[in-house]
Amino acid sequence: MQITANDPKRISWLNVDKNSHFPIQNIPFGVFITKDDIITIGTRIGDYAIDLGALHQLGYFDGIPLTDDIFLQDTLNDFIADGRKTWRLVRNRIAEIFDTRNGALRDNPVHKDKVIFRMEDVEMQLPVAIGDYTDFYSSIEHATNVGTMFRDPNNALLPNWLHIPVGYHGRSSSIIPSGIPIHRPQGQTIPADSDTPVFGPSKLVDFELETAFITTAANHLGEPIPVNEAEEYIFGMVVFNDWSARDIQKWEYVPLGPFLAKNFASSISPWIVTLDALEPYRCAGPEPLKPQLEYLQYTGDKSFDIKLEVAIQPENGTPTTVAKSNFKYMYWNMSQQLAHHTVNGCPVNSGDMMGSGTISGKTPDSYGSMLELSWRGEKPVKLNDGTERKFINDNDTVIMTGYCDNGVTKIGFGEVSTKLLPVWKK
């Protein structure tokens, strides 16, 4: 089936600014609440939120096999579980409905009133109930930077890194959508030259610039997913800020990995951009530096050219972009990650989320965390208000964005923006 929704020549009868992340070629999926407290699954074109539940009730999806309430839900899990063919039919249909040549909805003010909202009039929700969340560690530049800082510059990569898309399990319950503020976490840290920990606020709160993909139900317990089939089970992607408390992490993470240093909060952009929409931006990833085991060997291009940016905005200030990176720098791609995750038979369900790990590039201005940008605090980062940051201050807002631009069409993820409040008090 063709992805007709990607037609770069299509124009919407809804007004779309030329710099918008959401032209009619995007058609992402999300969940929002209207001013009337109606929660629904929707999409976005330009600065308009579109109620897919209302569109479906009005018959605009007739002919596509969908249950009546598929969009009248507070999560996308069931829709995602319907599979790629359904996603594609729905996305193609939405493109047709909003195509400038189609008057059915355009010329029906009663229907338009039920279906179309201004973005400032809706509140975006977490788009999926995330069952399991896994975070990978797939940027060679990031892994090398961390290994250089904390271990040995001459053996920065651990022996398994070039063989395994290293990953670990994270916490789903603390994943929040853009816009929800978080508190500086407290926890145990170990003072320099002491063997006794102290309790208190983390002094080294950091962001991690990541993307994440959302899966559909993929396999049963025991069954692996072949690497070249993996994309069939990837619904779409979000931009992801994997908040980290570096001082807590340092003390707790041996031998079983990061725990409280990560699970106080993780923020995602609220619109899931489908893998179908990203198709025009497909590209090759880095060449392997060592041979990879057969179950990780793929054919074709499995990476995507997605530009990523992080900005820090102090209280009452303006944002300063502190890093620019790209998803295509990832050494291990999503297909390899999913094949690896399931090679032992681990089941993957609709709504599971898998993070990329911090995505750093080769140059210091492309590093995806303050840990790397300020090199453990040795090189503070200057903001445009004249202040400096080694890590994130109370009341700073961290804003991440991602977009694709091939010179013909630009589509994006909007942003994930999270304010760090001071320590929580009762």
Add this chain to the structure above:
Amino acid sequence: MQITANDPKRISWLNVDKNSHFPIQNIPFGVFITKDDIITIGTRIGDYAIDLGALHQLGYFDGIPLTDDIFLQDTLNDFIADGRKTWRLVRNRIAEIFDTRNGALRDNPVHKDKVIFRMEDVEMQLPVAIGDYTDFYSSIEHATNVGTMFRDPNNALLPNWLHIPVGYHGRSSSIIPSGIPIHRPQGQTIPADSDTPVFGPSKLVDFELETAFITTAANHLGEPIPVNEAEEYIFGMVVFNDWSARDIQKWEYVPLGPFLAKNFASSISPWIVTLDALEPYRCAGPEPLKPQLEYLQYTGDKSFDIKLEVAIQPENGTPTTVAKSNFKYMYWNMSQQLAHHTVNGCPVNSGDMMGSGTISGKTPDSYGSMLELSWRGEKPVKLNDGTERKFINDNDTVIMTGYCDNGVTKIGFGEVSTKLLPVWKK
């Protein structure tokens, strides 16, 4: 409110064998499917499964604030979310209904026919939809054994171990109830004296003898749970086999912790024994060997005397008990685990599960894994059919059980029994 359900003198009009884990003093909660394909929440007395959905429809819970469909569900999550007061009211009422002095149900054959099933006529399900699963590492004997084998016998415990109830995130999607067979996982391992991994079946599949507790909704993002309030949010416990592939684990786990070595399967006993039912078996845990930070300091006894056993049953053979341990050996208790888990504001939801980590005792016959029992394979374990095991063979069934016995009343968890099938083939 008194836990009248625990009255040791109460006798049920249902026949209960004197060695049963399920006298009328237990009243655990689970989910089962009847022969007529009805799925319901239930409890168990002796060898009888009791349909709480039917009991509720017939009015036996009148006066307790419960929604009509609270037991007509395929998971306990909503019931658990109702909170401790409701659990206690329901459990007390069940004890009254089945008390030998109460004829209401006993003398109503039509009602009995709708409510009571023989255990062999029902199929136990996973009792909760597990949102997040965390595994701790809280047995000092286990951590010391592992540190002695793989690191330094003179510094077996890592520096953080006596300060932190070390934990890490696990995978919810591969948690299964007793009775579901699993396949030997495949994955990457590193041959001795090689720097290049190979792919194939794990040769070192192991069990881990654990318990796990199931939580109710406890806190919001940002808010910690004080250690002395933690038990309010613990619904109950299960016996838990945290299957592990030691050779996969060894190669993958640095620096972010175990991943594919664990997430191919984790098995739990299907009846959740409430913390209320365990109250008569409350006891002190080990004395701290080092001062603990204030947020981990508790008052009163927070451990429980729960005897734990593991047996291995070869294909067509009989079970051999290979280890006997006890929950009370745990250095860190559940209250400390939950206080630690949330001290950074990490939210805990209804149906989350937290594993103890392998529970080993001081003597070699109390070690909770084959890794320790066979000491890395150096001391094979003899089974009663004359064969030996270093780890688990294809077609072996691993059977764990747990029970409390204070000389007055014995209550238990039943068993978690899981057969290891050969590698999955398409």
